[in-house]
Amino acid sequence: MLHVLTDPLAYEFIRYALLMGLLIGGVCPIIGSYLVVQRLTLLGDVIAHALLPGLVLAHFWGIAFILGAFISGMLGTGLITWIRAQSRIKIDAAMALTFASFFALGIVLLSTLNTQLDLDGLLFGDILSVTAEEIRQAVILAVGLLVLVGLFYRPLLFLTFDRLGAEAMGLPVSWLNAGLMAAVTLTLILGMQMVGVILAIALMVGPATTAYLLVKELHQMMLIGSGLGAAASVIGVYLSYYLDLPTGPAIALVVFTLFLLALLFSPSQGIFTQPKLAQPGPNRR
Structure with a gap:
């Protein structure tokens, strides 16, 4: 039975993928916990797509990816804050508009500047190709x-x-809010460069949401979410190895499976485990 765990470790790319999964799976839910508690989980998706124009321009100008992506992501969050402050527009509408606009701008820049940026790689990533330097x-x-x-x-x-x-x-x-948005942006940049936008968002929101169903304190939510994210990454890598599945989607599906189990069986908030409300009986006269 032990060989099931040890056989994949014979390959260097699997070892690197496991290490990267532990890192990203452990960090993303800690930052994502703030978004879940503040009911701003869509903001992570918005920021992730707002990074695209900065990534394209950074690639075109030959500057560091992290710098271009960070500036673009912060501009996206700044635009949302400005729209809310200057109008009666609600935050969900501001985020949806910013999401679509920045992503559209990124696509336009990608096509007009003729850069060789790999859009599929940014969206879906390839955790099996990470290097020691990236780790x-x-x-x-x-x-x-x-x-x-x-x-x-x-x-x-x-x-x-x-x-x-x-x-x-x-x-x-x-300043605290801006710092939190900067942390979200950096976390997504970390995840996107290594495993793609889709998986980075899944690891930021999924384990934190699962932990939200299990505990009540924020620090507990961060710790459990971090553990769940790391565990989901490891399980996903092993499933991709043995079942010949794409690794990123496999990890994302494990994240959702853990959430579904918590939704159904959480001791305090599970659908099947919550105490049933007593049904009122017939009135007796």
Whole structure:
């Protein structure tokens, strides 16, 4: 039975894929927990697609991908904030408009600048092709994100659950919110470069949402979500090896399976495990 676990490790690309899956699967849900609790999960999808114009321009001008993507992603979040502040437009409409506009701009730039950027690779990724250098870069970025979350955990916790209270206490709410958006953007850049947009969003939202059904405290949600994301990545890599499946989609399906199990059987919020409300009996006179 042990050979089922050890046989794939004979291949270097499988070992690298497992390491990258552990990194991204562990970090993405920690940042995604803030989005889930604040009911801004669509924002992760918006930012991921807002990165495309910056990636195209960075490739065309020959500058670092992370710089172009980061600027483009922050412009997208800034546009959403500006639309909300200057009009009666609700945040969901602002996000949908920004999503479509930035993605359309990216496609236009991709076709007019004649760059060789691999759009399919950005959307779907290929975790089996990651290199040792990419893993080192991912480790540095992941450690930086975790350090920042640790340093600003309490202010962000306050902001997440009581924005008005945070403002009344004199916390720099605008800067904290911008910092959180920057963390989301960097996390998605990390995930997109290595495993593609689709999987990065799945790992950011899926495990965090699953943990939301299991626990009530934010720090517990982060820890359990991180563990679920890492476990889903490992299981997905093994399934892709033995069943000859595309690795990214396999991981995403494992993420959804874990969510479905929590939705059905969570001790406190599961559909099949919640205590049934007593049905009112017939009135007796």
